[in-house]
Structure formats: C-alpha cells, structure tokens
Amino acid sequence: xxxxxxxxxxxxxxxxxxxxxxxxxxxxxxxxxxxxxxxxxxxxxxxxxxxxxxxxxxxxxxxxxxxxxxxxxxxxxxxxxxxxxxxxxxxxxxxxxxxxxxxxxxxxxxxxxxxxxxxxxxxxxxxxxxxxxxxxxxxxxxxxxxxxxxxxxxxxxxxxxxxxxxxxxxxxxxxxxxxxxxxxxxxxxxxxxxxxxxxxxxxxxxxxxxxxxxxxxxxxxxxxxxxxxxxxxxxxxxxxxxxxxxxxxxxxxxxxxxxxxxxxxxxxxxxxxxxxxxxxxxxxxxxxxxxxxxxxxxxxxxxxxxxxxxxxxxxxxxxxxxxxxxxxxxxxxxxxxxxxxxxxxxxxxxxxxxxxxxxxxxxxxx
Numbered sequence: 028x029x030x031x032x033x034x035x036x037x038x039x040x041x042x043x044x045x046x047x048x049x050x051x052x053x054x055x056x057x058x059x060x061x062x063x064x065x066x067x068x069x070x071x072x073x074x075x076x077x078x079x080x081x082x083x084x085x086x087x088x089x090x091x092x093x094x095x096x097x098x099x100x101x102x103x104x105x106x107x108x109x110x111x112x113x114x115x116x117x118x119x120x121x122x123x124x125x126x127x128x129x130x131x132x133x134x135x136x137x138x139x140x141x142x143x144x145x146x147x148x149x150x151x152x153x154x155x156x157x158x159x160x161x162x163x164x165x166x167x168x169x170x171x172x173x174x175x176x177x178x179x180x181x182x183x184x185x186x187x188x189x190x191x192x193x194x195x196x197x198x199x200x201x202x203x204x205x206x207x208x209x210x211x212x213x214x215x216x217x218x219x220x221x222x223x224x225x226x227x228x229x230x231x232x233x234x235x236x237x238x239x240x241x242x243x244x245x246x247x248x249x250x251x252x253x254x255x256x257x258x259x260x261x262x263x264x265x266x267x268x269x270x271x272x273x274x275x276x277x278x279x280x281x282x283x284x285x286x287x288x289x290x291x292x293x294x295x296x297x298x299x300x301x302x303x304x305x306x307x308x309x310x311x312x313x314x315x316x317x318x319x320x321x322x323x324x325x326x327x328x329x330x331x332x333x334x335x336x337x338x339x340x341x342x343x344x345x346x347x348x349x350x351x352x353x354x355x356x357x358x359x360x361x362x363x364x365x366x367x368x369x370x371x372x373x374x375x376x377x378x379x380x381x382x383x384x385x386x387x388x389x390x391x392x393x
Contacts, residue, residue: 033124033389034062036141040071040133044220047074047297048153048174049129051192051378052385053082059382064123066114068133077194087113087136110136111143118144124389127151127381128168130158142167147388151381152178153191153296155324169388172381174296175325189381190374191300196281200305201375203285205366207359210245214287215352217250218277220295220314226340227312228256231291232263232271234348242356243269249283251276281305288362289355291348294326294337303329303373308355308365310348315340334368 035056039049046067053063057079064083065075075084088110114136118126126141128134128150138160141148148168152161155175165171165184173180174191215235219227227250235248248271252260257273264271277283284290284305292298294311302309309329313322329335336351355362374380 032060032062034064034121035385036064036066036118036123036126036137037129038066038126038134038137039129040067040074040131042074042131042220044153044295044297045129045131045134046071047194048151048192048300048378050078051194052127052151052381054079054195055192055378055382056385057081059386061124066133066137071131071133077196085117087133107132107135107139111139114140115144118146122146125149125385127385128161128164129153130161132160134160138164138168149384149388151189151192152186154321155179155327156319156321157181158318158321170384172384174300174377175328179319179324187384189384190377191296192378192381193297193300193304193375194281197301197304198375198378200281200285201373202306202370205306205363206288207363208288208356209359210241212247213245213289213356214283215246215248216277216280216283216287216290216292217248218280218290218292218298219251219253220293220298224293224312224314225253225256226343227291227293228252228260230343230345230348232260232269233345234352235269236263236267237345237349238352238356242353246270248272249277249287250274289352291352294322296325299325299329300374300377303334303369304375306366306370306373308362309335309369310351310355311335311337312340312343313337328372329369332368332372334365334372 037049039045056063066085066087072086088106118140126137126148128138149170150161150164150168151172153174156179165181171186172189173186176188178186180186217231250273252273254275261273290307290309294313311326326337330337
C-alpha cells in the first residue's frame with residue numbers, strides 16, 4: 028500500500044551546504060504525503076541526524092577527484108559508475124516520481140541514473156555559481172532551481188529562482204523580533220561554515236578584544252572553531268574576561284542567531300539564507316578559495332540590500348573587523364535597519380516553492 032504514494036529521491040552530500048536545503052525539502056514533501064529517500068555517500072550520511080525519521084537513507088558509492096593520491100583518483104570513475112548502476116537497479120525496483128540533486132559528488136549516482144532512465148529530474152543550486160556536479164547536469168535535467176539570484180548558468184539553460192530552502196528550525200525563527208544594540212547584554216554569533224574556519228579563530232577574538240571597554244563588557248560571544256583551534260580561542264577570550272561559548276559545532280544555530288545582535292560568518296549559501304530568513308545584521312567574510320568565488324556571489328544580495336557588510340579575506344584584519352563590529356553595535360537604528368533589510372530579501376517559502384516544482388514535474392510527466 029505504501030508504494031502507492033509518490034516517491035521523491037533527494038540526492039545530496041558532502042557538506043551541510045548541500046544537506047540543509049535537502050533536509051528542508053524532505054520535511055515539506057513528507058508533509059505533502061510523499062515518500063522520501065535520501066541518496067548520499069558515507070560522508071554525507073554524517074549530516075543526516077536531523078533528517079525526519081521517515082526519510083530512508085541510502086548510502087551510495089561515490090568519490091571525488093578533489094582528494095587523495097593517484098591511486099585514489101584512479102578509483103574515482105569505477106566507484107561512480109558502480110554507484111550509478113546501483114542507483115539504476117534501485118530505481119527499477121522502486122521507481123521515483125522525481126529525483127532532485129542538490130550538488131556534491133554523492134549526488135552523481137542518483138541524478139545520472141535518473142538521466143539514463145529518463146525519469147523526471149531537477150537540480151537545485153544553492154550558490155550564485157554552479158558547482159562542478161550541477162554544471163555537468165544543468166543541460167540534462169528538466170528544471171534548474173536556483174537558491175541565489177542571479178546564478179550564472181550555461182548558455183540556453185533557464186533557471187527558476189526558488190531561494191534556498193531553510194530547515195523548519197530556522198523557519199520557526201522567521202522574523203523573530205530584533206533587539207537593537209544598546210547598553211545591555213548583547214550576543215554575537217560567529218560561524219565558519221560546516222568545517223569551521225581558522226581565519227575566524229585568528230581574527231575575530233583579536234577584533235573583539237579591541238572594542239571599547241563599555242561595549243566589550245556587554246558582549247557574549249558564541250563562536251564555532253575547528254577542534255585544533257578550540258583551546259587557544261577559549262583561552263584568549265578567558266584571559267581578557269570576555270564571555271564566550273566556543274564549540275566545534277553549534278547545534279542550535281537558529282536559536283542563537285535569533286538572540287544575536289550581529290552575525291559574523293562565512294557566506295555559504297545556507298548561512299546567507301538563515302541570516303535573511305531570521306533577519307539579522309551580518310558581516311560576511313567569503314571563503315577566498317571557494318570555487319569561482321561563489322561565496323562573494325552568495326553575499327551580494329544582502330550587501331546590496333544594506334543588510335550586511337562584506338569584508339574580503341584579503342582585507343580582513345583585527346582592525347578592519349573591529350571597525351565594522353562597532354559600525355553595527357554602536358548604531359542601534361542602523362542595526363535595526365539592517366535586520367529589516369535582511370528580512371526584505373528573504374525567501375522563507377523557498378522549500379514550498381521547490382516542492383511545488385517537484386509536484387509540477389511529477390504530475391505533468393505521468
């Protein structure tokens with residue numbers, strides 16, 4: 028009986044940047060009465076803890092050319108081909124109504140299998156520049172949904188701007204009232220993407236230590252740091268009497284973001300979407316080594332809306348960051364305007380728009 032329900036296969040993996048929007052779509056499709064399977068690899072499976080229990084997790088063989096020596100690289104193609112055949116056999120036994128790829132090498136087997144079997148299929152690109160895997164499939168799918176607008180697309184490919192789906196936990200904090208900076212306890216949330224960022228561990232504590240004493244006394248910092256940086260960051264704050272909670276992974280980002288007066292973060296697509304949906308002033312520090320500088324493209328919309336400040340990595344110093352933190356925290360009205368500007372460009376309904384595209388593909392094809 029369960030097999031009468033339409034099946035969506037979501038193909039994603041690698042990092043939180045691919046997995047968070049995939050999770051958001053899964054939540055909405057289950058609520059719409061669909062069965063949902065997630066096709067990922069062993070690395071992507073680490074991010075599935077918060078996925079709804081009803082989502083069936085299928086771990087597929089996949090690989091990337093980005094890591095490992097020559098021997099590992101020689102095995103990439105056979106592993107991917109093996110994954111494609113495994114996905115095809117699964118699809119022939121339990122046919123998906125639609126397959127949606129969110130990028131990353133773990134998405135290859137399912138999206139390639141859907142292409143070979145001519146199943147309704149779509150990709151969602153989170154960033155303002157197509158990732159390598161999505162670039163391969165952009166001309167081979169029925170629809171290309173874009174999380175950032177505009178997204179640079181190949182000649183002849185039209186994108187549909189849906190925005191980046193955010194998880195239910197983020198949506199619950201949509202438009203949570205912003206308390207402007209003032210002479211009372213204030214929160215700064217510092218995030219470095221799913222892997223943390225050494226440069227933020229190097230520069231942010233120094234920048235905060237340079238703030239005026241009255242401002243510093245009111246601050247509480249929540250900062251994500253890599254395991255190897257954790258101890259020195261904790262000690263730095265402690266030695267200067269700055270209240271700080273430093274963790275390798277912040278599990279309650281939506282809650283902390285909603286309570287913050289300022290967010291300092293990389294401009295990964297999910298982080299940018301969370302900032303806009305919750306509506307908080309932000310200082311973005313794009314990851315300089317990101318493919319085609321896509322993190323700069325991701326931040327552009329909020330910067331142009333006067334909701335965020337962007338500091339390129341090449342210009343990031345404790346001095347430049349202190350100046351921008353003070354720009355926000357010393358001007359309550361400015362902080363409030365930035366928060367409202369972030370909300371004005373948010374796409375809280377992104378997951379619903381993506382779900383509507385999925386259903387359009389499924390029911391127009393059958």
